[in-house]
Amino acid sequence: MIVVLRTDVSEPQINHVLERVQELGFEPRLIRGEFRTIVGLIGDDNKTAAGALEAIPGVEQVLRILKPFKMASREFHKEDSIVPVGKGKVRIGGGHLAMIAGPCAVESLEGLRAIAGHVKKAGANILRGGAFKPRTSPYAFQGMGEDGLKILRDVGDEVDMPVVTEVMDTRQVPLVEKWADMFQIGARNMQNFDLLKEVGQTRKPVLLKRGMSATVKDLLMSAEYVLAEGNPNVVLCERGVRSFEDSTRNMLDMSAVPNVKGQSHLPIIVDPSHATGRPDLIPSMAMASVAAKADGVHVEVHDCPEKAFSDGPQALLPPQFASLMDDLRKLATLLGRTID
């Protein structure tokens, strides 16, 4: 529920509303806007509580939200949210585009340094690289772990780019929080609720990827887990869903972008690399993402795909990425978007 307060509400009245909200079993979130103050209520909506709150002096209206996600909803927060990454060096949302690029996995200091140099020069603003890799086979490369995180941090600092990396387990949260600027929750973990709660306890931004068989509503409900813990910095990522089509790795649901934007204030970016798995399709799908008003793209780049430890076949070569960035910049300018 959302309690809309009168424009002339007094401070003692606001405090009384907050007390009553807690007595009724909800967790209040006070939001002071330029023109209005509202209180978001975390808890189960019910008619009795709505009636009780409506009777309090200073309350103008009580809105019951029928959507199961509250804090993620547009009703709760009308403006687009802008998520700062790397102490505000890069902003995502509200017209600011994230251009996240890098290899699937951190493989070595020299290797990452070379790729980071290329993507930075091309105009990417966030460096990616997995240190903990979710692999279908337990015998496949699992990532460099903490050594990989340190390399990612060092190289990010060298090229002056914030870094994002996947966290797969609650036990890894403190480590990833220490070394990275942004958590990535992968498709396979989108509904790992303990992990969502754990990153929700931090204040580091979270890149939440859509599960491969998750609906848009499931994705927003997962975002709600992070927001409900008090971390407002969530960026969603469409990365394709499983389908009958077998000529692409997944099926890119481009309509998820405007679909999410209609229902939520959270930024949403698109990952055409994991969505298509094909370098010949990635550039056009990246362009389509920005045209669909996504808040950025997430692209895997490798300077020697045949030697990559994971996802080599879908990596763009540095010159391909540079040419894509040239096109994305032109499109962004045309649409009045900025790339920090």
Ligand code: PEP
């Ligand atoms: C990745 O970004 O490397 C990754 C594993 O992505 P996803 O979780 O979308 O499969």
Ligand code: MN
């Ligand atoms: Mn990958």
